[in-house]
Amino acid sequence: DQQVKQNSPSLSVQEGRISILNCDYTNSMFDYFLWYKKYPAEGPTFLISISSIKDKNEDGRFTVFLNKSAKHLSLHIVPSQPGDSAVYFCAAKATGTYKYIFGTGTRLKVLA
Amino acid sequence: GAGVSQSPSNKVTEKGKDVELRCDPISGHTALYWYRQSLGQGLEFLIYFQGNSAPDKSGLPSDRFSAERTGGSVSTLTIQRTQQEDSAVYLCASSGAGETQYFGPGTRLLVL
Numbered sequence A: 001d002q003q004v005k006q007n008s009p010s011l012s013v014q015e016g017r018i019s020i021l022n023c024d025y026t027n028s029m030f031d032y033f034l035w036y037k038k039y040p041a042e043g044p045t046f047l048i049s050i051s052s053i054k055d056k057n058e059d060g061r062f063t064v065f066l067n068k069s070a071k072h073l074s075l076h077i078v079p080s081q082p083g084d085s086a087v088y089f090c091a092a093k094a095t096g097t098y099k100y101i102f103g104t105g106t107r108l109k110v111l112a
Numbered sequence B: 001g002a003g004v005s006q007s008p009s010n011k012v013t014e015k016g017k018d019v020e021l022r023c024d025p026i027s028g029h030t031a032l033y034w035y036r037q038s039l040g041q042g043l044e045f046l047i048y049f050q051g052n053s054a055p056d057k058s059g060l061p062s063d064r065f066s067a068e069r070t071g072g073s074v075s076t077l078t079i080q081r082t083q084q085e086d087s088a089v090y091l092c093a094s095s096g097a098g099e100t101q102y103f104g105p106g107t108r109l110l111v112l
Helices: none
Strands: A010-016 A019-025 A028-038 A045-051 A054-060 A062-067 A072-077 A086-094 A105-112 B006-007 B010-013 B019-024 B029-035 B043-050 B055-056 B065-069 B075-079 B090-097 B108-111
Touching: A010 A019, A019 A028, A019 A086, A019 A105, A028 A062, A045 A054, A045 A062, A054 A086, A054 B029, A072 A086, A072 B065, A086 B029, B006 B090, B010 B019, B019 B090, B019 B108, B029 B075
Parallel strands: A010 A105, B010 B108
Antiparallel strands: A019 A072, A028 A045, A028 A086, A054 A062, A062 A072, A086 A105, B006 B019, B019 B075, B029 B043, B029 B090, B043 B055, B065 B075, B090 B108
16 A cells, blocks of 8 residues: 555656656645655655645745645756756655655656 | 764675664664665665654564664664565664654665
């Protein structure tokens, strides 16, 4: 039972364009969400978070959008840079719990 | 150092041998997590520590897996009688008062 799904295993985008990474969840109790970026041979690095009281959070080139009714969140990277090429994981948890549920990741490749 | 560290970075072992993986969390972080990432998969939760106690061991795949944490700091994940399906990247993360988990670089375990 995969509670957090990233249905696109890979995505290629031209440098300078927008990258949109999607994540769907099934558990309506989830109210805190994170995005992580992972380079090969390194651990995941925290990128940006959003709680369910918001529908958007922005940090520089990175924006996360949350659609609670659709149980969907997305990460927008604009403009995309070659250094953004990595695997991106979304993770979700419910208030009062400690366990994050991770998606399977989307490999982003930004083409120069 | 300021981040989460893990050792060894790589471990090759023979089927049936025991292995010990170590995690040094960020100083002052009370929560510590172990995850496993198998090839092409997302992060699989193994165990969570709050201080030295582990309220949730439900993610441990079998009784060959055990973990402990001493002094509210260093944690060791032990796999006894390793099997080939144990081959994966084992990731440790810690968190403080906030919701964000900070990951170490992982230990790549290969069981021959």
